[in-house]
Amino acid sequence: MKIQIPADPAGADAGVPAAAISNNRSGKVPLGRPFWRATLAPYARPRLGRSVLDVATSVVPYLALSVLMYLALDVSYLLTLALAIPTAGFLVRTFIVFHDCTHGSFLASKRANEWLGTTLGLLTFSTFACWRHAHLVHHATAGDLDRRGVGDLPTKTVAEYHALSPRGRLAYRLFRNPLVMFAIGPIFALVVQPRIVPRTARPRIKRSVRATNLALVLLIGSLCWLIGWQSYLLVQLPTIMLAGATGIWLFYVQHQFDDVYWESGEQWSYAEAALRGSSYLKLPKTLQFFSGNIGLHHVHHLSARIPNYNLQRAHDENPIFHAVPTLTLADGIRAVRLKLYDEQGQRMVTFAQATALARATQHPILDDAVGTALTAQQPIL
Numbered sequence: 001m002k003i004q005i006p007a008d009p010a011g012a013d014a015g016v017p018a019a020a021i022s023n024n025r026s027g028k029v030p031l032g033r034p035f036w037r038a039t040l041a042p043y044a045r046p047r048l049g050r051s052v053l054d055v056a057t058s059v060v061p062y063l064a065l066s067v068l069m070y071l072a073l074d075v076s077y078l079l080t081l082a083l084a085i086p087t088a089g090f091l092v093r094t095f096i097v098f099h100d101c102t103h104g105s106f107l108a109s110k111r112a113n114e115w116l117g118t119t120l121g122l123l124t125f126s127t128f129a130c131w132r133h134a135h136l137v138h139h140a141t142a143g144d145l146d147r148r149g150v151g152d153l154p155t156k157t158v159a160e161y162h163a164l165s166p167r168g169r170l171a172y173r174l175f176r177n178p179l180v181m182f183a184i185g186p187i188f189a190l191v192v193q194p195r196i197v198p199r200t201a202r203p204r205i206k207r208s209v210r211a212t213n214l215a216l217v218l219l220i221g222s223l224c225w226l227i228g229w230q231s232y233l234l235v236q237l238p239t240i241m242l243a244g245a246t247g248i249w250l251f252y253v254q255h256q257f258d259d260v261y262w263e264s265g266e267q268w269s270y271a272e273a274a275l276r277g278s279s280y281l282k283l284p285k286t287l288q289f290f291s292g293n294i295g296l297h298h299v300h301h302l303s304a305r306i307p308n309y310n311l312q313r314a315h316d317e318n319p320i321f322h323a324v325p326t327l328t329l330a331d332g333i334r335a336v337r338l339k340l341y342d343e344q345g346q347r348m349v350t351f352a353q354a355t356a357l358a359r360a361t362q363h364p365i366l367d368d369a370v371g372t373a374l375t376a377q378q379p380i381l
Helices: 018-022 036-044 048-056 059-072 077-102 110-124 128-141 158-163 166-175 178-195 203-227 229-255 270-275 285-290 297-302 308-317 319-323 329-337 351-362 364-376
Strands: 340-342 347-349
Touching (some): 036 308, 048 059, 110 128, 178 203
């Protein structure tokens, strides 16, 4: 469904009254100036008690289970590995709190968000200022083909992929290979990449990265001195791998699904990118809890100032969110096969489908067969 949205969402707070959205049963966005600020403002008010509860059900159990994993080393390493599963879940949930702090949505005070976010960054191995900058750029450019490359998952179009050299195509294939993404990716994304000081970053962000790196050296060094480096790795490594792989998958399926929205230049719309280019990953309640409601990504991208614990209510109470792309857990797993964006078909495709498209370009008689096969998700004979 093509949702009707103004081409230019930027502007003043004035927009369509909240009643116009609440009474709209068609699921279409009314034309006009930005409607969501006034409509979604009630959900964008953090509540201290609810935020404290979020910390108590994320950071606290993560730290407690980490200690329990260390104590379990004297019993059985299999028990330690078993405990790594819920520990990783609470680390993902902790990262969502960190994520909300970078948006300034978790607490009412900007300074409180920065202090809590910086502290949680030490638990998630992330630099608050640097991650916040890259992530806000991602929000401002998601779905824009002309502004890819900052804070997002590198994605090429079919034409760009075929224009690469053989070595370039191999590198892209390796990067998008599930084994690389989910086995090597967690270490790179959580441990290595955040330690690198971006050359083009502002001095304040560079200082933040260096300060975080120094704090992590002191923290990890102290823990290794206290419990031994072997014990530290035996506890931390499986947790990082599981939490990192889960985080990468969540980020992947949020903007990498079959008929995802991508546009270029003036055709790009912030609101359409939120409502058509961000998925509603409908997870079982337990998984939704551990992922901090981030599956309601369409709501989050339309209004990033809504704390995670208000996302479900915002979705339920506003029919405009009911016509967005919805993925089940199985859909999200299958979406990992999608690697390239087909600009002509306006959808994500697999490498095999991209090859079929290239052959059809060379042999136009195959065009109809390719289109039919892509629509039905069937192999081309």
